[in-house]
Amino acid sequence: MRIAIHSKQSRNRRGRRHQRGAAAVLAMMFLVIFSSLAAAMAIVSQGNLTTADSQMKISRSLAGAETGLRFMIYRINLVTPTIKTKSGLIDSTTATSLWTSVRTALAASFANEPHNIAEPVVTGTSLKIGPIAVAPGEPQFTATLTPHPLTGENYSSAYYQRPPYSQMVPAVSSSKPLDNTWVRIRVECADGPAGHKITRSIQMDLRLEKKIKYAILSKNRLMIGQNVMIQGPIGSKFTETSLANGNPVQIKSDFFGLDSTLDQKLTAFYNTLKTNNPSGDNRINLSNSTQTAGITNPAQYDTNHDGYISEYDFFLAHYDKASKGYINATDMDTGSNVRAAQIFSLIDTFGDPTRTGYNDGKIDDNDRYAKIRGEVMLSTDVSSWNNGAAGGDYLKYVQGLITPDAGQSALAFQSSALDNYTLAASDFDVSAYRALATGDLAAQATQQAQNSPGGAAAPSMDLTGTAEAVPYGAAHPYDMYTRPVYKNMTFTNVKIPKGSNALFINCKFIGCTFVETTTANTDANYNYVGMVDPATGSYSHYDKAAVVNGQSVTDTKPLANNIRFDDCKFEGGVVTDVPSNFTQVRNKLAFTGTTVFDPNAASLTDTQKALFQRSTLLAPQYSVELGTFTSPNDSTETVKLTGTIVAGIIDMRGQVTVDGSLLTTFAPAAGSLPMLGNESPDYNTTLGYFGSSEGDKEEEMPASGQGLGKIQIRYNGTRPLPDGILGPIQLTPNLGTYSEGGAQ
Numbered sequence: 080m081r082i083a084i085h086s087k088q089s090r091n092r093r094g095r096r097h098q099r100g101a102a103a104v105l106a107m108m109f110l111v112i113f114s115s116l117a118a119a120m121a122i123v124s125q126g127n128l129t130t131a132d133s134q135m136k137i138s139r140s141l142a143g144a145e146t147g148l149r150f151m152i153y154r155i156n157l158v159t160p161t162i163k164t165k166s167g168l169i170d171s172t173t174a175t176s177l178w179t180s181v182r183t184a185l186a187a188s189f190a191n192e193p194h195n196i197a198e199p200v201v202t203g204t205s206l207k208i209g210p211i212a213v214a215p216g217e218p219q220f221t222a223t224l225t226p227h228p229l230t231g232e233n234y235s236s237a238y239y240q241r242p243p244y245s246q247m248v249p250a251v252s253s254s255k256p257l258d259n260t261w262v263r264i265r266v267e268c269a270d271g272p273a274g275h276k277i278t279r280s281i282q283m284d285l286r287l288e289k290k291i292k293y294a295i296l297s298k299n300r301l302m303i304g305q306n307v308m309i310q311g312p313i314g315s316k317f318t319e320t321s322l323a324n325g326n327p328v329q330i331k332s333d334f335f336g337l338d339s340t341l342d343q344k345l346t347a348f349y350n351t352l353k354t355n356n357p358s359g360d361n362r363i364n365l366s367n368s369t370q371t372a373g374i375t376n377p378a379q380y381d382t383n384h385d386g387y388i389s390e391y392d393f394f395l396a397h398y399d400k401a402s403k404g405y406i407n408a409t410d411m412d413t414g415s416n417v418r419a420a421q422i423f424s425l426i427d428t429f430g431d432p433t434r435t436g437y438n439d440g441k442i443d444d445n446d447r448y449a450k451i452r453g454e455v456m457l458s459t460d461v462s463s464w465n466n467g468a469a470g471g472d473y474l475k476y477v478q479g480l481i482t483p484d485a486g487q488s489a490l491a492f493q494s495s496a497l498d499n500y501t502l503a504a505s506d507f508d509v510s511a512y513r514a515l516a517t518g519d520l521a522a523q524a525t526q527q528a529q530n531s532p533g534g535a536a537a538p539s540m541d542l543t544g545t546a547e548a549v550p551y552g553a554a555h556p557y558d559m560y561t562r563p564v565y566k567n568m569t570f571t572n573v574k575i576p577k578g579s580n581a582l583f584i585n586c587k588f589i590g591c592t593f594v595e596t597t598t599a600n601t602d603a604n605y606n607y608v609g610m611v612d613p614a615t616g617s618y619s620h621y622d623k624a625a626v627v628n629g630q631s632v633t634d635t636k637p638l639a640n641n642i643r644f645d646d647c648k649f650e651g652g653v654v655t656d657v658p659s660n661f662t663q664v665r666n667k668l669a670f671t672g673t674t675v676f677d678p679n680a681a682s683l684t685d686t687q688k689a690l691f692q693r694s695t696l697l698a699p700q701y702s703v704e705l706g707t708f709t710s711p712n713d714s715t716e717t718v719k720l721t722g723t724i725v726a727g728i729i730d731m732r733g734q735v736t737v738d739g740s741l742l743t744t745f746a747p748a749a750g751s752l753p754m755l756g757n758e759s760p761d762y763n764t765t766l767g768y769f770g771s772s773e774g775d776k777e778e779e780m781p782a783s784g785q786g787l788g789k790i791q792i793r794y795n796g797t798r799p800l801p802d803g804i805l806g807p808i809q810l811t812p813n814l815g816t817y818s819e820g821g822a823q
Contacts, residue, residue: 140279141819143213143268147220148281151208151264152812155285158184160499160807164289165508167693167800169808174260174287177808178226181287182206185224213268220268227257227284243815260287262810284816289808291500291723291740294453294794297764298502298746299728302775303330303451303479304767306421306787308429311740311794312453312483314497317759319749320459324760324774325468327457331767332478333422333450334394341397345390349478357474359455360481360489362389383444389480391448405443417712417786425789450479453794454487456494468760499807502744504657506805507699507725509593512654516593518573527568538568545582548613551643551669552708553777558619558664559611560641577656578637585646589682594655594698596666597638602626606662606753609634639665646672646715650680652691652722655698660752661727661745663702663762670705674718694722694801699744701726706733711768711781711788723800730765732778733788739795742804766790 162180166173186199189208196210196219209221228234234256238244244251251257262285269276294311295301301315315327335342349361356363356370363370363377365386371377374388382392382399398410406423413420426446428438436445455477457464465473481489527538541564548556562582572590575581577597600606602625610619624631627638639662640655647670658666678691696703703726707716710733717734724737727745731737747759754762761776768787769775781787800806 139218139270140268140277141281143218143220143270144266144279144281144819146213147209147211147222147266147268148264148283150211151222151224151266154188155181155185155810158188159810163805163807165803165805167289167802167804169260169287169289171258171260174226174258177287178204178259178262181808181810182224218268218270220266222264222266224262224264226259227261227263228259229263232256238818243813257284261285262287280820282816282818282820283812283814285810285812287808288811289800289806290796290811291742291800291804291806292794292796293740293742294792295741295743295764296497296500296502297741297743299743300326300760300763300774301328302763302765302767302769302773303328304765304769304787305331305333305336306418306425307331307767307790307792308333308425308448308450309792310430310449310452311792312456313451314456314458314494316458316497316746318459318463319747319759320464320469321467322749322757322760323468326473326476326760326774327459327464328455329476329769329773330450330455330479330481332390333425334390335478337394337419337422338397341393344393344397348388348390348393353472353474358489359474359477360483361450361478362387362480362482385444390478391480395442405441407441417784421712421786421789425791429791430793448480449482451481453481454483454491455481455489456491456497458494458497459492461490461492501805502742504659504700504744507657507697507744508803508805509654509657509697509699511802512591512652512697513574513593513656515591516572516574516654518571520570520573520575520579523570523573524565524568536567539566540564540568541566547582547643549641549664549667549669550704550708550777551671554708554779555771555777556613557610557777558641559613559616560636562643575640575642577640580636580639580641581643583642583644583647586644586648588647588649588651588653589680590651590687592649592651592653594640594642594653594668594701596640596656596658597627597635598656598658599628600635600639600658600660600662600665601752603752605635605660606664608632609636610664635662635665641665641667643669643671644674646674648675648677649695650677650682651687652676652678652695652697655701657699658701661700661702661747661762662753663728664753666700666727667702667704668698669703670718671707671716673715674705676718676720678721690801692722693799694724694739695720696724696726697801697803698726703727703729705729705731705735706788708732708778709781710785712786722798723804725801725804728762728764730775730777731790732765732768735788735790737792739793739798741792766792 159181161184164177169177186201186206189199194211196212200207205223205225207221207223210219212219234251235253239251249255263282264285265280265282267278267280269278271277293314294309295313298316300317317327319325320327335345352361355372365371365377365381377388380388380392382395395406398406408423411419411423413423426442426448436443465471469476483489524540528540531537531539544561544563546559546561549558549560550556560580562580564582564584565586566584569587574593574595577595604623604625607620608623608625612619624633625635676695678695679688705718707713710716720737722739723742724739725742728743729741743764747754747762749757749759760774763774765775767790768780770779
C-alpha cells in the first residue's frame with residue numbers, strides 16, 4: 080500500500096490559490112458597492128444642484144412678481160389721478176366707464192416703453208401688461224388686470240371664506256360675488272430657459288373709489304389755534320409766502336398759557352428742537368443720537384414712555400405730580416379753570432368714541448394725544464416761506480405734536496399730492512341738490528305765521544327786519560345788514576331766494592335747504608357796493624358801482640345771500656349756488672348758538688339719510704362762520720358737522736366737531752378780486768382764535784376767563800363724498816387680499 084505524502088510547500092501553494100479567489104470576490108463586491116455609492120452620490124449631488132437651481136428660480140420668480148406688483152401699483156397711482164368724476168360714490172354703474180378710462184390710460188402709459196417685451200393688450204374687459212423684463216437677463220413678469228366678477232370663479236370657495244372677503248358687507252359668496260368696483264391684478268413672473276421655466280404668481284384685489292383723504296384741504300392759508308385737535312392729513316395750497324402773515328400754516332401749541340412754570344419748560348423744549356430736530360414733528364426721538372445731543376439723560380423726559388420727548392410729556396409731568404401715570408380733573412383743577420377744563424375734555428373725548436379710554440375722566444396713554452395725527456402737506460417750498468413771512472424761522476409758526484404715518488414727513492413741502500385737486504368753482508355741480516329744494520320760503524313762512532297761536536315759542540316772522548353788523552359778534556365787522564327775521568318755524572326742502580339776507584332763529588330745516596345767489600359776480604366792485612360802515616352807518620364805497628349781467632348796480636345785497644342761522648336744527652343739509660368768485664361780504668353763511676346737523680333724523684327717508692351723511696354743508700365759494708367770536712365756553716354755542724364740508728373759506732370758533740373733511744375752494748391772490756391789494760394772507764381758514772395782528776382781521780382773542788373753546792376734526796374715510804365734486808379716483812389695493820401661488 081502506497082501512502083501519498085504531500086510536502087509542506089505544495090500545501091502552501093494550494094492555500095495561496097484559494098486565498099486569491101476570495102480576494103477577487105471581495106474586490107468585486109467592494110467595486111460594486113463603491114460604484115453604487117459613487118452613482119448615488121452623483122445622483123444626490125445632481126439632485127441638490129437641480130433643487131438649488133429650482134429654488135433659486137422660484138425665489139427669483141417670486142421676487143420678480145413682487146417687483147412687478149409694486150411697479151404696477153406705482154404706475155396705477157400715476158394714472159388714476161388724471162381720471163376724474165363728479166360721482167361721490169362709485170357703484171357698479173359708474174365703475175364700468177371709469178374702469179374703461181383707467182384701462183385705456185394705463186395701456187397708453189405703457190405703450191412703446193423700452194423695457195416692454197410685448198405691448199399692452201386689451202381682451203374683453205381685461206388688460207395685459209408685459210412681459211416686462213425686470214432687468215437685462217433677469218426674469219420677466221406679466222400683469223393682468225380684470226374687473227370682477229371673474230368668469231369661472233367660485234366665490235363660495237375656501238379662498239373667499241376668510242378675511243377680508245368674509246368681513247365684507249355682504250360677505251362674498253357665489254350669490255354675492257365681488258362686483259366691478261373691484262379689480263383683480265395678477266402678476267406672473269417666470270425664470271429659466273424655454274421648456275424649463277418656473278413661474279410664480281401674486282394676486283390682489285383693488286377697489287375703484289373716490290376719496291379726498293384729508294381732514295383739511297385748503298386753497299388758502301390754514302390757521303390752527305389752541306384747543307384744536309385734528310386726526311388725518313392736512314394740506315394748504317397757499318403760496319404767497321412773501322407777504323406779511325403769509326404763512327401757509329400757522330399752528331399753535333395747546334399747552335402754552337396753562338401755567339407759567341409749564342410755559343418756561345415748553346419754551347426751553349422748543350429752543351432745543353430748533354437745533355436738534357428741525358423736521359417739524361416737534362418731538363425728539365430717543366433712539367436718534369443727533370436729536371438727543373446735549374440732553375442729559377433724555378429718557379427722564381419721556382413721561383409717557385413712547386420713545387419720544389414732546390411737549391405732551393412736559394404737560395403730563397407737570398400735572399401728574401404723584402406719578403400716577405394719568406391726569407384727572409382734580410390734577411388740573413378743572414372746576415375753577417375754564418381753559419384747563421376745555422383742554423382736559425378735548426383730549427379725553429377726541430377720536431373714535433369706541434376707543435379705550437374715551438371720556439373716562441382721565442388723560443393717559445389711551446388718549447394718544449397729538450395736535451395733528453397725520454402729515455402736513457404744503458404747496459410752497461421751504462426757502463420761500465423761510466425767507467418770506469417766516470423771517471428765517473418758519474418753525475416758530477408750527478407748534479404742537481405732529482405724528483404722521485410711517486414713511487411720511489411731518490411737513491411735506493412742494494407736495495405733488497395737492498396738485499390732484501383743483502377745487503375750482505367749475506368743479507362743483509349742485510344741480511341735483513337744487514332740484515330737491517322744491518319748497519317756497521315765503522309760502523311756507525306765511526302759512527305758519529298765519530296759523531300761529533301766538534306766544535314766544537310760536538312761529539313768527541318780521542319782514543321789516545333787524546339791523547346787525549357782519550360778521551355777527553366780530554371785533555372788526557365790515558358791513559351792516561337789515562335782516563328779515565323768521566322765528567320758531569319749520570321749513571321742508573326750502574329754497575332761500577337770493578337777496579333774502581335773513582336771520583333764522585330756532586328754526587328747523589328738513590331735507591335740502593338750498594341757498595340761492597347770483598353766480599355772475601365777476602365785477603371787481605361786486606363785494607363792496609352797498610357796504611355800510613357799522614361804526615358810522617354811512618356807505619363805505621359810495622363812489623363804486625358794479626356791472627352784473629349787463630346792468631350797473633350800486634348795491635349788490637339784493638343779488639346775493641348773507642344769512643345767519645341761530646339755534647337752528649338741520650335734519651338734512653345746507654347747499655348753496657356756486658358763485659364764480661369768492662365775495663365774503665355778500666355770500667356768507669353764519670351759524671351761531673346751538674347748531675345741530677342731523678343727517679339721520681327720523682323725518683328723512685333712507686335715501687335722504689344716505690345723501691346727507693355724505694355732506695351736511697356744501698357751500699363752494701361761500702364764506703362760512705361757525706360758532707362764536709366772544710363766548711367759547713358757552714355750552715349752547717356748539718356746532719356738529721358730518722361728511723365732506725365745503726366752503727370758500729371757513730372759520731370755526733367755540734365748540735365745533737367735524738366727523739369728515741373740510742375743503743375750502745377760494746385761492747386768494749394779491750391784487751385779485753375781492754382783494755384791494757396784497758391782502759391774500761387775510762383770507763384764511765381759521766380754526767380757533769387768533770388776534771388781528773396774526774392775520775385774522777375780523778377777531779381778537781376772547782376775554783379772560785372764557786377759555787378758547789374746543790374744536791375736533793376727525794377724517795372719516797368710511798363716508799363717501801357727495802355727488803357733484805369733480806375729483807380724481809383711486810384704484811386702492813386691499814392688502815388683506817394678497818395671495819401667492821404658482822402658474823395657472
